[in-house]
Amino acid sequence: MADHQISPDEALHARLQQAQKFKEAGNQSYKEQHFRDAVRRYHRALLQLRGLEPSVLAPLQAFGALTPALTQAQEQELHNTQIDCYNNLAACLLHMEPVNYERVREYCLKVLLQQPENVKALYRAGVAFYHLRDYDQAHHYFTEAARREPKDVNVKRYLRLTETELSSYRQKQQQMYLGMFR
Incomplete structure (x- = not known):
C-alpha cells in the first residue's frame, strides 16, 4: 500500500475546514452557555488559521516553503472565520467572571480593523x-x-x-x- 502524500492545497483546505468546525463547535457551546468551552474552541479555530494569511505566506515562499497561494474565496473564508472567532471570544469573555476587559478590547479592535462597521x-x-x-x-x-x-x-x-x-x-x-x- 503506497503512502498518500497530501498536497499543500489539500492541507490548506483541511485546515480551513477544521477551523470552521472548531468555530461551529464554539458557537454551539456559546448557545449552551458553556463559555469556557466556547473560548477553547474559538482559540483552536484561530490556531488552525495561524500562518495561513497571505501577508505571512509571502516571506515564507521566498525561503522555498511549500505554501500554496490562497484563492480569493479561501482568503475571504479565512478572514471571516478569524473575525467571527475574535468577535465571539469577546462575547464569551463578557459572560465570564472576572471579566477580562483588556482582552475584550483587544479582540474587538482586531475585528474593527477588518470590519469598522461591525x-x-x-x-x-x-x-x-x-x-x-x-x-x-x-x-x-x-x-x-x-x-x-x-x-x-x-x-x-x-x-x-x-x-x-x-x-x-x-x-x-x-x-x-x-x-x-x-
Whole structure:
C-alpha cells in the first residue's frame, strides 16, 4: 500500500475546514452557555488559521516553503472565520467572571480593523473601554454603534452612562482648575 502524500492545497483546505468546525463547535457551546468551552474552541479555530494569511505566506515562499497561494474565496473564508472567532471570544469573555476587559478590547479592535462597521464589535469595544475607565474611547465606540443601531437599548444605556461619567469628569476638572486660581 503506497503512502498518500497530501498536497499543500489539500492541507490548506483541511485546515480551513477544521477551523470552521472548531468555530461551529464554539458557537454551539456559546448557545449552551458553556463559555469556557466556547473560548477553547474559538482559540483552536484561530490556531488552525495561524500562518495561513497571505501577508505571512509571502516571506515564507521566498525561503522555498511549500505554501500554496490562497484563492480569493479561501482568503475571504479565512478572514471571516478569524473575525467571527475574535468577535465571539469577546462575547464569551463578557459572560465570564472576572471579566477580562483588556482582552475584550483587544479582540474587538482586531475585528474593527477588518470590519469598522461591525456593530457588535463597536458595542463590545465600548463596554470594554467603559469598564477600563477610558470614557472618551467608550463614547466614540458607543456613538458609532448608536449611529448604526439607533434602537439598541443596550447601546443607548451605555452611551448615557458614558456621557454621565464624562460630564462628572469634566465637572471635577473644572472645579480643580477653579481652585487653582482662587
